[in-house]
């Protein structure tokens with residue numbers, strides 16, 4: 001089921017999530033819905049708060065093709081280490097029509113449970129690391145615009161206020 005995406009200004013996006021203690025049928029269904037929603041909206045990552053659920057769950061798929069086999073489902077992800085830095089332009093399904101360069105680590109080590117409850121600790125770099133960091137931020141109530149320099153944030157403020165007021169709706173422009 002495709003779910004509604006919560007947009008900037010919705011308090012659920014600022015709430016820190018609860019860890020998932022039991023990967024219930026409901027959690028599995030939520031992960032499926034999130035993947036479906038991400039593909040329908042042309043995203044490459046989606047975190048549970050973006051569909052209104054305050055739980056530690058994110059889906060990532062760089063393929064953009066709806067290939068569920070390659071979809072990474074992250075339950076209770078935790079970034080254990082990071083290295084380097086690089087700049088790349090990000091967007092977010094919850095912040096339509098806003099894109100900006102964000103500095104992120106180049107390489108990370110992340111620990112998470114898969115949907116079967118198996119624990120993984122993997123080292124990833126580049127775009128995959130960036131998307132995971134973007135989604136883990138969502139789980140902490142952090143949005144990519146929070147990483148921008150003060151002046152850039154000030155410049156974006158009117159647009160962010162318009163999104164919060166509902167004047168700008170979601171479009172597909174290759175967001176994260």
Ligand SMILES: [Zn+2]
Nearest residue numbers: 092093094176
């Ligand atoms: Zn996002």
